Amino acid sequence: MRRLRRHTSALVVATALALAVVVAVLLGGGARTTDPLDPDNPDPDGAQAVARVLADRGVQVEVARDAAALDAADVDAGTTVVVTGTEALGRSTAEGLLRAAAPGRLVVVDARPGALDALGLAAEPVAVDPGDGLAAGCGTPALAGLVLATDTATAYDAPGCFGSRGRAVVAEVGGVTLLGAGQALSNDQVLRADNAAVALRLLGQGQRLVWYVPSVGDLEGG
Structure with missing residues (x-):
C-alpha cells in the first residue's frame, strides 16, 4: 500500500509538471526572461515549470533579481534560497548571499570554480557523464532511490548523492547544497x-x- 501511494504521488507530480511545461512553453504569460534556469523563462532552458509547480504545491516563490532584492527578502528558518546564474556572483556579492541566506537553507546551482571560490567553498568541480542516469546512492531520505538524468553534470569532491568515488552531483559543502545538474x-x-x-x-x-x-550589476559590485 505504501508503495502504491508513493507511485500515485509521483504520478500526480509528473502530471502536474507535464502540464506546467506545456503552459510554460506554449502560453508563457506574465513576466518573461530568456536567461537559462530563470523562473520566469518559459523556453526549454528556462525553469518556469518547476517554479509554477512549487507555487501550486503551496511554496511561496519569490524572485530576487539583484543583491538589494535578496537583502530585502528577510530570509528565515523556513526559507530555501536557490541561486542560478552563478557566473554573475562576485566575491562581495557572494559574501552578502551567505549572510542573507544564513537563517535558512542555501542551494547553489552549477557552481564553477570562480563561484565556489567567491563563496569560500572548498570543493573541486569535475565534469561527469550522467549516461542513462545516476542513482542517488545515498542515505538522504528526500533523495534516496531516485535517478537523476541530464545531458551534462558536474560532481564535487564532497559527501552527497548521485555520484561515486567520493564525488557527488548533489553535494553538501560548508552547510551549502551544491546542485551540479x-x-x-x-x-x-x-x-x-x-x-x-x-x-x-x-x-x-x-x-x-x-x-x-x-544581475550583471551584482558582478560589477563584487
Missing part, C-alpha cells in the same frame, strides 16, 4: 527520469523559496 530544473529536462522529484524535494523543503538570479 542544473538542467534537471529546466523545462525541457525536468520530466526525464526522477528529475522532477529531485527538483521539488531540493527546492520545496520549506514553506518559502527565494530564487536569486544575480
Whole structure:
C-alpha cells in the first residue's frame, strides 16, 4: 500500500509538471526572461515549470533579481534560497548571499570554480557523464532511490548523492547544497527520469523559496 501511494504521488507530480511545461512553453504569460534556469523563462532552458509547480504545491516563490532584492527578502528558518546564474556572483556579492541566506537553507546551482571560490567553498568541480542516469546512492531520505538524468553534470569532491568515488552531483559543502545538474530544473529536462522529484524535494523543503538570479550589476559590485 505504501508503495502504491508513493507511485500515485509521483504520478500526480509528473502530471502536474507535464502540464506546467506545456503552459510554460506554449502560453508563457506574465513576466518573461530568456536567461537559462530563470523562473520566469518559459523556453526549454528556462525553469518556469518547476517554479509554477512549487507555487501550486503551496511554496511561496519569490524572485530576487539583484543583491538589494535578496537583502530585502528577510530570509528565515523556513526559507530555501536557490541561486542560478552563478557566473554573475562576485566575491562581495557572494559574501552578502551567505549572510542573507544564513537563517535558512542555501542551494547553489552549477557552481564553477570562480563561484565556489567567491563563496569560500572548498570543493573541486569535475565534469561527469550522467549516461542513462545516476542513482542517488545515498542515505538522504528526500533523495534516496531516485535517478537523476541530464545531458551534462558536474560532481564535487564532497559527501552527497548521485555520484561515486567520493564525488557527488548533489553535494553538501560548508552547510551549502551544491546542485551540479542544473538542467534537471529546466523545462525541457525536468520530466526525464526522477528529475522532477529531485527538483521539488531540493527546492520545496520549506514553506518559502527565494530564487536569486544575480544581475550583471551584482558582478560589477563584487
